[in-house]
Amino acid sequence: MTTPHPTPPDNTKPPTTPDAAPSHTPATPTPGDLAEAPVAPAQAAPAPAPAPAPAPAPADESRPGGAGGNHPRPAEGRHPTTHTHPTTHRHPQPHPHTPALDAHLIVDRGTFRLDVTLTAGPGDVLALLGPNGAGKTTALRALAGLTPLTAGHLHLDGTPLTDTPPESRPVGVVFQDYLLFPHLSALDNVAFGPRCRGASKAEARSRAAAWLDRMGLADHAGARPRRLSGGQAQRVALARALATHPRLLLLDEPLAALDARTRLEVRAQLRRHLAAFEAVAVLVTHDPLDAMVLADRLVVIEHGRVVQEGTPADIARHPRTDYIAQLVGLNLYRGQAAGHTVRLDAGPAITTTEELSGPVFVAFPPSAVTLFRDRPSGASARNLWRCEVAGLETHGDQIRADLTGELPLAADLTTVAAAELDLHPGAPVWATVKATQTHAYPA
Numbered sequence: 001m002t003t004p005h006p007t008p009p010d011n012t013k014p015p016t017t018p019d020a021a022p023s024h025t026p027a028t029p030t031p032g033d034l035a036e037a038p039v040a041p042a043q044a045a046p047a048p049a050p051a052p053a054p055a056p057a058p059a060d061e062s063r064p065g066g067a068g069g070n071h072p073r074p075a076e077g078r079h080p081t082t083h084t085h086p087t088t089h090r091h092p093q094p095h096p097h098t099p100a101l102d103a104h105l106i107v108d109r110g111t112f113r114l115d116v117t118l119t120a121g122p123g124d125v126l127a128l129l130g131p132n133g134a135g136k137t138t139a140l141r142a143l144a145g146l147t148p149l150t151a152g153h154l155h156l157d158g159t160p161l162t163d164t165p166p167e168s169r170p171v172g173v174v175f176q177d178y179l180l181f182p183h184l185s186a187l188d189n190v191a192f193g194p195r196c197r198g199a200s201k202a203e204a205r206s207r208a209a210a211w212l213d214r215m216g217l218a219d220h221a222g223a224r225p226r227r228l229s230g231g232q233a234q235r236v237a238l239a240r241a242l243a244t245h246p247r248l249l250l251l252d253e254p255l256a257a258l259d260a261r262t263r264l265e266v267r268a269q270l271r272r273h274l275a276a277f278e279a280v281a282v283l284v285t286h287d288p289l290d291a292m293v294l295a296d297r298l299v300v301i302e303h304g305r306v307v308q309e310g311t312p313a314d315i316a317r318h319p320r321t322d323y324i325a326q327l328v329g330l331n332l333y334r335g336q337a338a339g340h341t342v343r344l345d346a347g348p349a350i351t352t353t354e355e356l357s358g359p360v361f362v363a364f365p366p367s368a369v370t371l372f373r374d375r376p377s378g379a380s381a382r383n384l385w386r387c388e389v390a391g392l393e394t395h396g397d398q399i400r401a402d403l404t405g406e407l408p409l410a411a412d413l414t415t416v417a418a419a420e421l422d423l424h425p426g427a428p429v430w431a432t433v434k435a436t437q438t439h440a441y442p443a
């Protein structure tokens, strides 16, 4: 998709906008194409005269792939690399009758249809999670106005925005690769947004300086982007997005470009800034840890639809799809409960402590599985299955065994145990799980 891209300014003075220009005669930067423009301001707001850009690569081709799989896989086998402990740092506010963000986004892109509803109250941080191609970027682009809605609506603070062009939306965007103007200092990059919104040069620069100070970057105000570290550039991009006081802040994989160590630090900083942000923030991520640390509410999208949403804790405890189970590190099965027994739709029965009836999910962590090479005699575990090792991989300080057979599952064991059991692909094993280690909940 082609989107007009802004022409990077020579300085923060929008060429067509005099100092006293009213904010409704904007220069017109668009947020650029999410991840498509080589250089663009992070604010879906005004900029200098837009220049049509050569057709860029589609977003999903130009971005590095994320940690998510290509497709949801069955709950069994190869489980997530992140065993996350959910953190609820803030309590999402109950939505007032008119939520700050009220969106029903229906977007057709070729044969793909996005059809998601997003609502959020002031101060809420939503994380859109999902496998590659699920529609997260499309949703973000639709919120920014870069991709038109095929149907549905978008209201922000009660104001319909569906027909509002991107440059007129009170929306700030932080791109995965920041898209800072390379020839402007950090200060002028940040000043660019307010400047284009009609602030005088002095005012824009003073506001930018305050934002850089808040981001701990006062000492780098004069630095060009290439002199900044990844974490610093990320903060400049965030400052640029926030400097125009957006009512909706969009973050597209905000930590993806950072190395693991910087990521840890920047994630903590971003969390603080988002916690202080009084409007709605929506972030797209592949990383469940980013989502759980940064967001109040997770919205999981698969195949263009919301498949589950809730607090990080709720989602981690009650995954409802294989993709989510993998994200949060659980074996997940679906079946019919009758008392303490759940007969799986595909496979054997699992004994649980919960007493339920009807369709349910049963989940247990790989750490709850005990493996034996010989059938354990007199094993008290009711849940005993004959399996075969399909694969082994290091998982933190553990070995994760991917098992097929009577019940496909992932099991974690110590390196010593794996050696003592002489585990190798093809080895037959018996797997047990105590009923008390399982968790069943209505499907």
Ligand SMILES: Nc1ncnc2c1ncn2[C@@H]1O[C@H](COP(=O)(O)OP(=O)(O)OP(=O)(O)O)[C@@H](O)[C@H]1O
Residues within 6 Å of the ligand: 001, 058, 059, 060, 063, 066, 109, 110, 112, 130, 131, 132, 133, 134, 135, 136, 137, 138, 139
């Ligand atoms: N320009 C386009 N034209 C037609 N279809 C597109 C275009 N861009 C994306 N799509 C399709 O829309 C669907 C959703 O893509 P989108 O980039 O929104 O997914 P995503 O969840 O952000 O994926 P990823 O995690 O890989 O970035 C995909 O099936 C993709 O092939």
